């Protein structure tokens with residue numbers, strides 16, 4: 001991974017009930033600076049759907065999505 | 081007025097339904113898409129206290145009824161409601177109140193405006209006479225919260241997605257979020273199965289690089305749903321029609337129902353008897 005892609009923060013939302021995974025991701029991003037990267041661990045299915053939609057609506061960008069067994073690792077870059 | 085002189089049928093089509101209690105009626109209102117303003121709620125509360133027994137009843141189809149109106153107060157209630165901009169509802173073999181979710185006026189997933197469409201359909205068809213009750217419901221997307229499948233004529237907003245190769249990074253997110261297994265991402269190449277797609281638009285609203293875009297927005301139509309003693313779900317008969325096509329098809333559907341229904345038959349039974357293909361040919 002390129003050095004610029006290193007996440008500055010990381011949260012694990014596995015086990016959270018929807019929409020808490022989305023809400024936690026939103027709050028985390030709120031306190032970050034544009035360009036900074038957040039790493040989120042989340043379960044497959046509804047959590048990936050909800051988080052990816054709200055990330056996009058808020059003007060942030062998913063730069064990477066990795067499947068790790070039963071869960072996903074998502075890298076989100078805070079928008080301008 | 082004695083009970084013998086009461087014209088129950090005219091009271092019923094006017095939205096007054098006879099209760100089991102002597103000379104008591106429930107006044108049904110014409111609510112469209114569950115939309116009621118705060119001032120109207122105040123007027124309803126006042127009428128329920130003044131003429132009813134102090135409560136209102138919420139029906140299973142987003143309707144409102146004020147029960148326990150005495151026969152002598154029927155006219156006064158009607159006038160008070162009219163003043164608040166609330167019209168009388170309907171029952172019997174007619175086009176019933178239109179159900180709708182909030183769609184894109186409120187819901188993040190909404191693809192169309194079911195509230196606006198509900199008002200237009202209500203203006204044109206409300207309480208029109210048909211062989212049997214005819215219920216219409218509109219959902220803003222295929223999530224179907226307004227249960228179009230349970231109605232005689234169901235409407236769902238939909239978008240047909242289109243993939244832009246040059247924008248795609250091959251991240252695989254769309255494959256994960258598509259509930260219909262209509263997308264496969266392999267070695268950076270996306271394969272889209274239009275047959276499986278239910279036009280929900282999730283891929284478009286989620287793709288990080290806008291590689292999925294709207295190709296077409298429209299309505300998916302369903303026919304023949306009902307609950308009651310012999311329940312069946314409505315079936316999809318056309319996709320992605322625009323608003324003027326929708327009104328044309330609805331006109332033809334009502335015509336088809338009038339021409340083909342045997343007495344006391346819901347349109348679902350008519351279509352079952354005559355065949356879905358014959359119905360499609362008649363209305364499309």
Ligand code: SF4
Pocket residue numbers: 181182183184187188189190191219220221222223224225226
């Ligand atoms: S049917 Fe779609 S638009 Fe309507 S409330 Fe449900 S999710 Fe929202």
Ligand code: SF4
Pocket residue numbers: 247248249250251252253254255265270286287288289290291292
């Ligand atoms: S989500 Fe977008 S970028 Fe990712 S694979 Fe699908 S179309 Fe390509």
Ligand code: SF4
Pocket residue numbers: 239241257258259260261262263276277278279280281282283284
């Ligand atoms: S519109 Fe919905 S069903 Fe169709 S491909 Fe996109 S996510 Fe899948």
